[in-house]
Amino acid sequence: MSLLSWGKYPKIKNTVFRFEKEEILKPIIKTYRSIIPYGNGRSYGDSALSDIVIHMRPHDYFINFDEQKGLLHVQSGVLLSEILESFVPRGWFLKITPGTKLITVGGAIASDVHGKNHHVEGCFSECVQEFEIMLADGQVTTCSKESTPELFKATCGGMGLTGIILNAKIYLKKINSQFIDQTTIKTKNLKETFDAFEEYKKSPYSVAWIDCLAKGNNIGRCLLMVGDFRDDGQLDYSHQSNLSVPFDFPSITLNSWCVRSFNWLYYKKVKQRVSKQKVDIDTFFYPLDAIQHWNRIYGKKGFTQYQCILPKESSYEGLKEILEIISDSGKGSFLAVLKLYGKANDNYLSFPMEGYSLALDFKMDKGLFELLDKLDKIVLQYTGRIYLTKDVRVNKETFEQGYPQIETFRQYRKDHNMDKKFQSLQSQRVEI
Amino acid sequence: MSYILIIGARSDIAKATAREYAKHGYDLYLAARNANELEEFANDVMVRSQRVVKTIELDILNYDSHPSFYEQFEESPLGVICAVGYLGEQSKSQTDFNEAKQIINTNYTGVVSLLNNIANDFEKRKSGFIVGISSVAGDRGRKSNYIYGSAKAALTAYLSGLRNRLYASQVHVMTVKPGFVATKMTKDMDLPEKLTAQPREVAEAIYKAQQKNKSILYTKWMWRWIMLIIRNIPEWKFKGMSI
Numbered sequence: 001m002s003l004l005s006w007g008k009y010p011k012i013k014n015t016v017f018r019f020e021k022e023e024i025l026k027p028i029i030k031t032y033r034s035i036i037p038y039g040n041g042r043s044y045g046d047s048a049l050s051d052i053v054i055h056m057r058p059h060d061y062f063i064n065f066d067e068q069k070g071l072l073h074v075q076s077g078v079l080l081s082e083i084l085e086s087f088v089p090r091g092w093f094l095k096i097t098p099g100t101k102l103i104t105v106g107g108a109i110a111s112d113v114h115g116k117n118h119h120v121e122g123c124f125s126e127c128v129q130e131f132e133i134m135l136a137d138g139q140v141t142t143c144s145k146e147s148t149p150e151l152f153k154a155t156c157g158g159m160g161l162t163g164i165i166l167n168a169k170i171y172l173k174k175i176n177s178q179f180i181d182q183t184t185i186k187t188k189n190l191k192e193t194f195d196a197f198e199e200y201k202k203s204p205y206s207v208a209w210i211d212c213l214a215k216g217n218n219i220g221r222c223l224l225m226v227g228d229f230r231d232d233g234q235l236d237y238s239h240q241s242n243l244s245v246p247f248d249f250p251s252i253t254l255n256s257w258c259v260r261s262f263n264w265l266y267y268k269k270v271k272q273r274v275s276k277q278k279v280d281i282d283t284f285f286y287p288l289d290a291i292q293h294w295n296r297i298y299g300k301k302g303f304t305q306y307q308c309i310l311p312k313e314s315s316y317e318g319l320k321e322i323l324e325i326i327s328d329s330g331k332g333s334f335l336a337v338l339k340l341y342g343k344a345n346d347n348y349l350s351f352p353m354e355g356y357s358l359a360l361d362f363k364m365d366k367g368l369f370e371l372l373d374k375l376d377k378i379v380l381q382y383t384g385r386i387y388l389t390k391d392v393r394v395n396k397e398t399f400e401q402g403y404p405q406i407e408t409f410r411q412y413r414k415d416h417n418m419d420k421k422f423q424s425l426q427s428q429r430v431e432i
Numbered sequence: 433m434s435y436i437l438i439i440g441a442r443s444d445i446a447k448a449t450a451r452e453y454a455k456h457g458y459d460l461y462l463a464a465r466n467a468n469e470l471e472e473f474a475n476d477v478m479v480r481s482q483r484v485v486k487t488i489e490l491d492i493l494n495y496d497s498h499p500s501f502y503e504q505f506e507e508s509p510l511g512v513i514c515a516v517g518y519l520g521e522q523s524k525s526q527t528d529f530n531e532a533k534q535i536i537n538t539n540y541t542g543v544v545s546l547l548n549n550i551a552n553d554f555e556k557r558k559s560g561f562i563v564g565i566s567s568v569a570g571d572r573g574r575k576s577n578y579i580y581g582s583a584k585a586a587l588t589a590y591l592s593g594l595r596n597r598l599y600a601s602q603v604h605v606m607t608v609k610p611g612f613v614a615t616k617m618t619k620d621m622d623l624p625e626k627l628t629a630q631p632r633e634v635a636e637a638i639y640k641a642q643q644k645n646k647s648i649l650y651t652k653w654m655w656r657w658i659m660l661i662i663r664n665i666p667e668w669k670f671k672g673m674s675i
């Protein structure tokens with residue numbers, strides 16, 4: 001069995017060890033090199049791919065919940081969706097959640113993921129009280145921000161390159177409804193979009209969907225969705241079996257005409273400039289999870305996501321340039337997400353910084369990497385960076401310039417014999 | 433009465449089923465050999481769903497222990513789900529009768545011994561349900577696993593007869609026939625992704641079908657049609673095939 005990432009590219013053969021027990025894992029870690037942990041494979045590129053893969057998803061027990069503190073102790077293969085199923089009905093929600101709930105707690109820590117509330121709550125590491133990790137020598141150690149700050153800063157956002165996270169204690173937040181009051185703001189261009197973000201900055205959750213195939217004056221038009229939990233005491237929330245894309249679509253289905261009409265429909269559906277809706281957790285936070293295997297629509301060759309972030313001062317010019325290039329190329333997808341971020345944390349490789357980030361999917365195609373290289377140049381020019389957990393092709397230079405703490409991270413890995421032991425295709429490519 | 437008894441509770445399918453029933457508000461008795469190794473899992477279910485979960489030692493091959501096993505419950509279970517099974521090695525079972533015997537006894541003899549006790553009690557009290565996990569392998573004997581397949585075929589026939597007998601007592605019996613499931617039983621096999629169910633899918637299907645008093649459940653659903661075709665291949669043709 002070989003494992004793929006969400007983008008289904010690259011397709012490689014690897015040796016997979018399903019996690020069974022710590023005692024079984026230990027000799028594996030001691031014996032092999034180029035090991036990488038794999039959670040639920042929701043990273044898009046090659047962050048979780050290597051010769052030797054430790055499949056952590058089976059490590060999925062809940063250990064304890066401290067009701068007083070709202071502190072949940074789980075093994076690292078537990079999915080965020082499982083936490084929601086058990087805890088939303090009891091009035092608890094994740095403090096930080098990305099746009100899919102189908103990721104493991106280990107993966108959430110390793111990518112230091114963020115959500116629609118980054119500008120107020122920060123990254124996933126903010127809710128992590130401590131975790132246990134198996135290091136390069138097979139020893140298990142408990143890590144927290146206070147007790148082992150370096151290991152903490154290297155591991156949160158460290159893309160599995162410091163060791164295997166075994167379990168974690170994370171804080172949940174209280175909610176009193178499974179519904180969200182959502183406001184949708186429709187804008188006509190990038191300027192209006194930025195203004196709208198500023199206007200709704202106080203809203204705890206916000207994200208914009210950008211029509212990245214719009215041309216000329218319409219470039220950057222969007223639907224900005226902001227919202228907060230209601231207070232109506234309705235907490236019934238259950239797992240639903242979802243629609244599924246049953247097989248890889250043939251590549252022709254997703255030609256630019258289809259994408260364009262999809263974008264247009266999505267945008268046209270909303271009539272007023274500002275409208276209000278009551279939506280449930282899944283609709284608001286996880287719209288894409290409603291269709292299982294949606295990555296199959298990109299066909300056999302797979303796809304990737306380009307996600308970059310630019311510092312706030314230069315975001316407007318930079319993103320405008322980027323959107324123009326994408327619009328001219330006609331290669332963009334129906335999914336382009338724009339978001340305003342809060343302050344960066346001091347983890348060595350966490351992605352967020354104060355500014356705007358753009359994320360969109362691209363089908364694997366001739367000429368794609370050239371296009372993305374062009375975008376990289378703009379990102380560098382505006383001193384931005386690329387999100388590793390989405391990446392499959394960035395080069396060493398672009399990566400390094402975006403992450404000023406990279407040398408600290410490299411040194412830390414060397415000092416603790418992690419550099420040869422834990423490697424992904426990605427870490428080999430960008431030499432971390 | 434709120435307890436469901438799960439036999440062979442360390443099986444991956446059984447674990448997913450345990451979580452599913454607990455999620456829907458049932459308490460659990462989890463029976464398995466080396467039950468002490470189930471403590472962490474029992475705790476998992478309790479943290480997830482705030483239900484009561486008790487673990488009990490049971491070896492399905494220790495027939496003599498079965499009557500007292502079933503008598504020990506203070507509160508007798510509402511229903512029982514039996515997931516024990518042993519795939520074994522076909523080639524070994526052709527030459528080593530001990531292997532064949534273990535396959536037959538784990539999948540069939542032991543289950544009969546235990547379920548007889550339970551069925552008699554449910555029949556007397558005129559309530560309860562019994563879910564037995566058999567297999568599509570029991571639908572037709574194939575050279576690649578016919579010792580296992582024949583034991584499952586026997587189990588399927590047993591459950592069918594039991595269903596027929598207990599119908600009059602409002603005790604419902606359901607036969608589950610999984611196709612491929614990604615569990616520790618199959619972890620070394622290269623299973624076709626689209627025909628392979630995850631344990632959780634099987635568990636959800638079991639819960640739903642049991643609540644609706646279904647008699648036979650194929651999971652994934654397409655296995656019903658695949659097996660219909662396989663059962664209908666004429667024997668003169670089938671005997672030369674490798675499937």
Ligand SMILES: Cc1cc2nc3c(=O)[nH]c(=O)nc-3n(C[C@H](O)[C@H](O)[C@H](O)COP(=O)(O)OP(=O)(O)OC[C@H]3O[C@@H](n4cnc5c(N)ncnc54)[C@H](O)[C@@H]3O)c2cc1C
Binds near residue numbers: 038042098107110
């Ligand atoms: C539809 C969709 C929406 C998304 N939205 C967002 C979003 O809004 N914000 C965001 O930040 N991300 C987002 N992501 C990305 C996703 O959250 C991350 O890629 C996440 O890390 C995936 O977790 P996983 O469990 O699937 O891990 P994998 O993809 O399997 O692995 C990801 C990384 O984590 C490491 N890892 C996994 N488990 C462990 C472990 N036990 N110990 C140590 N390292 C481990 C791997 O080595 C790898 O480097 C989205 C992805 C999808 C598919």
Ligand SMILES: NC(=O)c1ccc[n+]([C@@H]2O[C@H](COP(=O)([O-])OP(=O)(O)OC[C@H]3O[C@@H](n4cnc5c(N)ncnc54)[C@H](OP(=O)(O)O)[C@@H]3O)[C@@H](O)[C@H]2O)c1
Binds near residue numbers: 444465610614618
């Ligand atoms: N996986 C598939 O593709 C598939 C397909 C069709 C049918 N099935 C059936 O589904 C059921 C569950 O299997 P699974 O896939 O979940 O595999 P599994 O994890 O291997 O489960 C089998 C369970 O049976 C238990 N068992 C074996 N001998 C026992 C004994 N003497 N006493 C008590 N328990 C015993 C095992 O206990 P230990 O944990 O102690 O070993 C194990 O937990 C089985 O009946 C199997 O035949 C599976």
